[in-house]
Amino acid sequence: MPCQIETYIDGFSFYFSGKRYYLCITFTPFNNGSSDNIARNKYCVNKLLHEANIPVPKAFVILKSQFYDNQMDLGFIEYPVVAKPTIDGSFGDDVFCNIKDEKTLRDYLNKLFKRHQRVSIEKFEANLRSYRVLVSQNKILDIIETVPAHVMGDGVHTLTELIEITNKEREKRIANAEVSPSVIKIEEEHHAKLSEIGVSLSDIPRKDQRIDLCYKPNSTCGGTMKSAAGLVCPENIALILKAAKTLSLDFVGFDLICEDISKPIGPTRGFFIEANYAPGIQLHEKPTDGVKNCVTRKALVGFLKKRHPLAYFWHRIRTMKGAHFYFKCIVLLGAIFFFYIKIV
Template sequence: MKSQEAELLPALSKKVVEGITGFQLCSYLVALEGWRRGLELKWYRDETSLCKLDRMNSSTHGKFFSLSNGDNMHYFFRSRGDKVANKAVRICQNKEETKALLKQSNVPIPVGKTFETDENIIAYANEIGYPVIIKPLNGSMGKGVYTNISNENELAGIIKELRSKYSYRQYIVEKHYDGNEYRIYVVGDKVIGATNRIPANVVGDGINTIENLIEIKNKERKQNPYLAPKPIKVDYEVTYMLERAGYTLDNIPEKGEQVFLREKSNLSSGGDPMEATDELSDEVKQIAVNGLKALPSIPHAGIDIIVDPRDNRKGVVLEINGTAEIGFHLFPLAGKARDVPGAIIDYYFPETIGENKTHFYFDYLSLLGPLKQCAADEIRVIKTPMKEMFAKKYTVSGKVNRVGYMNYIKRQALRNNLFGYAKKIDNNTIEVYLISEKKDGLDTFKKFVSKGSKNPLLNR
């Protein structure tokens, strides 16, 4: 299913986030929402000591910022704000501790235990009965997770692969539960969005091999801002999955035949994000809210739940992510985008709810260089224009290449308090787009546009 089938938010098109990927996308989405509401936005240099938020072994580069309304300031790291306590984030990273707190609050969880030795892992799996899943105690992003393991021989082979590939010492063994898996984002006591994460798969056309279908699907994923850096990679898990189903990469599936490549549904390893908020029962949504309340000081987070296929009012909580990715809620493969950044800003700055906001956006990528190089400790993004604005576009043709023309235009625009951009159309043509609160300022800027190269031809 292609990303074109998704219904995106009107003010958050693919162009707005062009070139922004990974965890920086999460950061930009939250920062942009606050900035559009008129809040003061500052970004901070790489590895700044100002960041007191748990970074989960990650760099702060392009992911640490603050928003302020003049009276109150809040710091953010990726999608997480400073009201989410470091203690809560560390608990989320320890799946066993998370399960213990969930159990204390009567939130349903899978049956399972943590072990270090291979012998104990296999013995416990035999005790609770197959199928089972195995995952690292302190893992993330789906690394080292195998699900629906059907017998002891399969489990032994997977353990061997895990020991050779990863350095994790402790693994959780749990009973495998059938059903759709959802990532649910909760803010306060409300479910904002839910995504059905479907394991990596391809659909046959009767012509292409599985290997070719993977290549085709990866090209489609590149068109989705969130999925672009997350292709399906052929690895041990994929070949293992195909072998179980009686396939190889050279097989040609029949038209319409869906071939699953993984058991786990992680989007980072090729899964499909399908928007599914309206599919969830009120009971499952309440399980998600209760799961968040079971942990200390974590008012917003992502929660993974498997819903019972026989009764959609029941489900089990797999884990909670205190610094969850949110990009797929805004850019699903199919379905209606859910405004998770809006809900986060509502929570931190409730006075901005219902206030006017602009659809302007700022050049986030241009901020990264000075911050990474420590050329600036912080960068304040000029406040978004909230009043009625006028716009004008100039197209300049002539000797505008390699003569400093674009830099000249940008400098003059800044000096005249104009917003916009100047971009190269081809070697001899540049497009200048400007906005201002005053129409006269746009008209008089023509004299600057006409300079900077020899005899440019000016069109309006």
């Protein structure tokens, strides 16, 4: 199926069954607009999933006007918490995990409200593993375990030097298109994490000592990604697909945390953190470790099968290599007869 590069939208388009579709960066025509619009709001997603009995962290929203007019009492909050933009936050930008006191929270809100009108405050759920689950057309296409940024000590280099060495190695792999971008950047949360574990950037970690640098596992913050495809248990598959249906999203990347994706959430701790309506696919096709999964083709095929079932079927018949013309005709007639029987 031919497609056309559209440089002015940083994407491409394709024509199928009389319609043209555009894909721009991570934005696709796979979902309807209203569902996408709802999924932009992380608090709405949290409440909708909660009402459907899908586990989510406790959450509430603070408006910029409420904060600066002193209309919001923060004394009731049970710490630790996570602060993040409510609308359209992505890549882990402006997310601060494990805030432990009101002063730190207020200082960070002052910073966030310079760029955002609404901020979500969620309970921070510690000691859980993070996963990105990609769902398309009521099927799980892939699962990636996302691991927060970390380095391994060698007994020689300081933490700062270890980060520089790690970044140089990753930059080489990124330049060779081996992995998706995952360079470690030291931000506010990194300093808080290092302070918590009593380590400074000038310290020299002992050989093979792992130093975790932050809590959020995003690749854009230096996190690593390893394939977890095939590990999810049937109970969690059902829960994940239920979440997609609840939000009416045909294509979605769920960020969830749990003890182990292979163990049912419910009997074990687990929570849905976000629903990404325009999920990136690089982390699936170019993980740091593990099996690469070509999810782009699977997602496109699933979309066309649902939106244009007959046209897609005929496209497949026409492009069957080496198939005899009469065999194609028999298959097509059989399909038409089957759909006719179903309608009647």
